[in-house]
Amino acid sequence: MTISPFKARIVSAALLALLLGAWEVMVRQWAVSALVLPAPSAVIASLWSGVVSGYFWPHVWSTLQAVLWGLAIGAGVGLLAGMALAESEWLERVLKPYVVVSQVVPKLALAPLFVLWFGFGMLPTVLITALICFFPLMENTLTGLRQVDAQRLQLFRMLGATRWQTLLRLKLPMGLPAILAGLRVAVVLALVGAVVAEFMGASQGLGAVVIAAQGMMDTTLMFAALVLIAAMGLILYQLCIVLERRLLRSHASSDSSASSASSGSRPRANT
Numbered sequence: 260m261t262i263s264p265f266k267a268r269i270v271s272a273a274l275l276a277l278l279l280g281a282w283e284v285m286v287r288q289w290a291v292s293a294l295v296l297p298a299p300s301a302v303i304a305s306l307w308s309g310v311v312s313g314y315f316w317p318h319v320w321s322t323l324q325a326v327l328w329g330l331a332i333g334a335g336v337g338l339l340a341g342m343a344l345a346e347s348e349w350l351e352r353v354l355k356p357y358v359v360v361s362q363v364v365p366k367l368a369l370a371p372l373f374v375l376w377f378g379f380g381m382l383p384t385v386l387i388t389a390l391i392c393f394f395p396l397m398e399n400t401l402t403g404l405r406q407v408d409a410q411r412l413q414l415f416r417m418l419g420a421t422r423w424q425t426l427l428r429l430k431l432p433m434g435l436p437a438i439l440a441g442l443r444v445a446v447v448l449a450l451v452g453a454v455v456a457e458f459m460g461a462s463q464g465l466g467a468v469v470i471a472a473q474g475m476m477d478t479t480l481m482f483a484a485l486v487l488i489a490a491m492g493l494i495l496y497q498l499c500i501v502l503e504r505r506l507l508r509s510h511a512s513s514d515s516s517a518s519s520a521s522s523g524s525r526p527r528a529n530t
Contacts, residue, residue: 297479306483319487321463325381325453326495329388334445337393338438341400346426351401362394366452370459384456384464391452392445399441403434439503446499450492465491 262270279299285291286298293301309315340358344351366387373383407430415425431438457466465484472481 333392337396403437
């Protein structure tokens with residue numbers, strides 16, 4: 260059974276409305292304290308008040324900056340590291356254990372050390388975010404470049420292509436779906452890393468708002484900040500999907516045009 264994207268969005272919106280309605284009724288019916296679980300109406304009112312007054316905007320901008328900087332640094336280094344490890348098995352055997360160790364260490368435990376080393380502010384948040392984004396790009400790039408079609412790779416070798424030409428014109432285009440899948444994962448993890456880092460020592464950011472609301476026992480404000488975090492994550496994820504579709508579509512069109520050109524240039528047998 261197939262369903263159109265428009266109908267899927269309608270069903271998803273209806274499900275969200277149903278869950279929020281059940282949440283509102285449950286809170287009002289059982290007289291749940293707002294300190295424990297605020298009603299959705301109270302969360303929306305707090306969110307609207309913070310947006311209109313301008314309270315949330317500096318925090319949203321601070322978190323967004325940390326996410327974008329950390330994603331750019333982590334994804335860039337991860338892409339280059341994945342390419343280097345894919346091209347050198349010796350380098351992979353030497354460095355891969357250290358990369359794995361850097362990822363299995365909990366980032367929440369590293370956050371106080373980063374604050375101690377680099378001080379308070381955005382730099383520790385960006386570094387933790389970059390460290391979290393690094394591994395998905397590196398691992399997916401390594402996997403994608405290693406899964407190149409053997410026949411095409413043999414053809415490039417027969418044509419005398421250099422290692423650099425093979426990487427740029429064959430391995431990277433063929434591994435693009437895996438690399439973009441890693442980017443999607445990194446986008447989600449970037450927001451998680453930025454918020455977790457802001458828990459530790461940031462004076463601005465949505466993570467800092469959550470900690471401040473917890474200290475003031477303002478659960479409604481905490482939920483409003485969580486709504487903003489979720490909205491930011493959904494927007495960044497959708498932008499990543501749009502970018503992925505465009506890149507894959509352009510790659511598919513260029514690949515098909517190259518195939519047609521090569522087939523058209525083949526000599527025909529005499530009849």
